[in-house]
Amino acid sequence: MFVIADEVREALANERPVVALESTVIAHGLPSPTNLTIAHEMEANVRAAGAVPATIALFDGTIHVGLSDEQFERLAAPGVEKVNLSNLSLVLARQGVGATTVAATIWCAAKVGIDVMTTGGIGGVHHGEAWDVSSDLPALAQTPVAVVCSGAKSILDLRRTREWLETWGIPVVGVETDVFPAFFSRLTELPVDVRVETPEEAAHIVGVHRTVRESGILVTVPVPAEHEVPVAAFNRFLAAANAELAAHNIRGADVTPALLDALARISEGATLRANEALLRNNATMAARLAVALSQLDEELSAR
Amino acid sequence: MSEPVSLILTVLNEGDSIAPLLHSIAAQTRPPDDIVIVDGGSTDETVRIIDRLSNALGLPVRLFVEPGANISRGRNRAIAEAAHDIIAATDAGVRLDPEWLARLTRHFEPPESADFVSGFFLPDPQTTFEYALAAATLPAREEMGRGRFMPSSRSVAFRRYVWEAVGGYPEWADYSEDVLFDLAVMARGFHIVYEPDAIVWFRPRPSLAAFARQYRNYAYGDGQGLLWPLRHLIRYGTYGILAPLLGGIGVKRNATLGFGGLALGATVMFYTPYKRLWRMRHELGWKRLAAAAALIPLIRLTGDAAKMYGYPIGLPEGWRNRETVRIYRRGEGILPPSDAMQPEPPKNPARFSQN
Incomplete structure (x- = not known):
């Protein structure tokens, strides 16, 4: 079922730090050719900080942990399915190509023994009906992986998302922030559970959490200040982009790429630059967290 | 994009409550194109918080300070300064539902073409006392649009010509100004639409x-x-x-x-x-x-x-003032001249606090 790249297998066997990366960012999250560039830069950042990157995706009926350049190219091609926990087995059974969301990525990561994952933002509770909840949230509640992210996607109901996390016992750590970030924006009114100044400091909390709970933990990192799109400005861009989609009657699977395109154009590239910046930064932070966790494990085993 | 909207509100010593409101304005799915806030002479951190937070959130806020202005005067000043013809009004001490402005303003579009849209307000009680107070004093949503329900200016939107036609908010009234405004609007027969899902949340008073x-x-x-x-x-x-x-x-x-x-x-x-x-x-x-x-x-x-x-x-x-009151309630008030919109000391210092 799992095909683990040699580099990742060796790192896991030797208890060296590994960071899982999602693959929807390549297939659905960023426009081409930025998607491949950023995916490679994220892996490079993980390596530069001393960890091994393990991008996860589905190919031909198997789950691949750690990808080749050719597999990255296949993910960037059209027709890739977005994989969460509800369709993971279906895509495997059909031997399709699948890009993993946060939910599917952490499930796969936990199965092979990876403790840390990086992403841009998690899914959450949607505006409107309270039952419209991303599968990322229940996956986080059940999967012992630390997810480094810039909060939840800006288009979500962040207040309800934050309440969901609290209700289901998923601690939220803020790195250099007192508040739960809103992806493109650094500032919200929603507090994190604890503020730390570095990912190394967060590692101590993650380490303790692992020993007492079998659930995920969020380590939130705000978008770098120089690339921030303030929340009200983002919502203006989003409203204009939605109006454009409605005017062109764009629906279904075409909505997300069309929306991302429209957002990038209307914001004159600001949303895209913010997205890229936070992805790169989160990859570095996740690697530092994984390295620090690995050192903690070493210290514990040496006692 | 739909027609642009100005959002107006007045504040006075709202240092403890203004931040949630500004965050909720920033989170609107249909963001206001212009925000005008009139401060009635706050002596706390209100102005500083508005300045800092609106900048951090990217809100297009224009803040005017009119020491001594009552709520009516503050609202009239804010509407006079507003850039657009659709005016949405809310109040300090509340938090807007993310869809609030979208749901209010869609009724201005054809075929409805409303003149005045009333949203609703729901309590956001935290303590047992606040729950009891909400139950004792606040209408339920199903009570809206019938009988005694009066739109509250913490959750309304209207065309500028409605405000002009009734002579603005009654500056001679220190309180109940929104009820008087509603009565004047109703008297003039404007097309009023009730939108119960345009919600603002507010905390009831914390003590007896x-x-x-x-x-x-x-x-x-x-x-x-x-x-x-x-x-x-x-x-x-x-x-x-x-x-x-x-x-x-x-x-x-x-x-x-x-x-x-x-x-x-x-x-x-x-x-x-x-x-x-x-x-x-x-x-x-x-x-x-x-x-x-x-x-x-x-x-x-x-x-x-x-x-x-x-x-x-x-x-x-x-x-x-019965003649003034009678004329205003018939919807035939006179809008204060624009030079009256300039700051001046209050003629009639408030007898009671804004609370």
Whole structure:
């Protein structure tokens, strides 16, 4: 079922730090050719900080942990399915190509023994009906992986998302922030559970959490200040982009790429630059967290 | 994009409550194109917080300070400064639902082409007292659009010509200005649409004393605006004549008639609050539900006492200005000239705090 790249297998066997990366960012999250560039830069950042990157995706009926350049190219091609926990087995059974969301990525990561994952933002509770909840949230509640992210996607109901996390016992750590970030924006009114100044400091909390709970933990990192799109400005861009989609009657699977395109154009590239910046930064932070966790494990085993 | 919208509000010493409101404005799915805030002379951190936070959130805020301005004057100034023809109004101390502005403003588009849209407001109680207060005093959503429901200027939007036609908000009224504005709008026959899903959330007053001050002020405003004389008369009659009379009959003559009459009156008085409280039982739990139920009579009696105290203070002023009040309520008020929109010391310093 799992095909683990040699580099990742060796790192896991030797208890060296590994960071899982999602693959929807390549297939659905960023426009081409930025998607491949950023995916490679994220892996490079993980390596530069001393960890091994393990991008996860589905190919031909198997789950691949750690990808080749050719597999990255296949993910960037059209027709890739977005994989969460509800369709993971279906895509495997059909031997399709699948890009993993946060939910599917952490499930796969936990199965092979990876403790840390990086992403841009998690899914959450949607505006409107309270039952419209991303599968990322229940996956986080059940999967012992630390997810480094810039909060939840800006288009979500962040207040309800934050309440969901609290209700289901998923601690939220803020790195250099007192508040739960809103992806493109650094500032919200929603507090994190604890503020730390570095990912190394967060590692101590993650380490303790692992020993007492079998659930995920969020380590939130705000978008770098120089690339921030303030929340009200983002919502203006989003409203204009939605109006454009409605005017062109764009629906279904075409909505997300069309929306991302429209957002990038209307914001004159600001949303895209913010997205890229936070992805790169989160990859570095996740690697530092994984390295620090690995050192903690070493210290514990040496006692 | 739909037609641009200006959002207006007034503030006074809202340092503790302005941040949630600004965050909720920033989170609107249909963001306002222009935000005008008029500060009535805050002595706390309100202005500094607005300045810092609106900048951090990317809100297009223009802030004007008019020391001593009452709410009406602040709203008129804000609307005069607003850049667009659709004006949405809210108030400090509330938090907007993310869809609030989208749901309010869609009614201005054809084919509805509303002149005035009323949203709703729901309590955001935290303490048992606040739950009890919400049940005792605030209408449920299904009560909207019928009978006595009056739109609140914490959750409305209207065309600028509506505001101009009725002569703006009544600056001679220190309180109840939104009820007077509603009555003037209704008198002119504008097309009013009720949108119960355009929600603002607000915390009820935190204590009995704060609630009593609020209701005293409302009643004072009722007196100034010659509002609801029959309701106030019935209140005085109930507490001053009917209740003592029934009590006396119960003690001295006929217990069934006297106390039965009092019980019937209490049932009428408390039926709706208890019905609202019952709907909150899942949020409260049984223990807090019982405590809130016990508070409702106290709240109701305090509110009535505060109203009976405040009304006669405002009434003489209303009577002196009766011609102005009558003209305004017919929807024939005169908009203050633009030079009156400039800051000047208050003619009539507020007798009571804004609370």
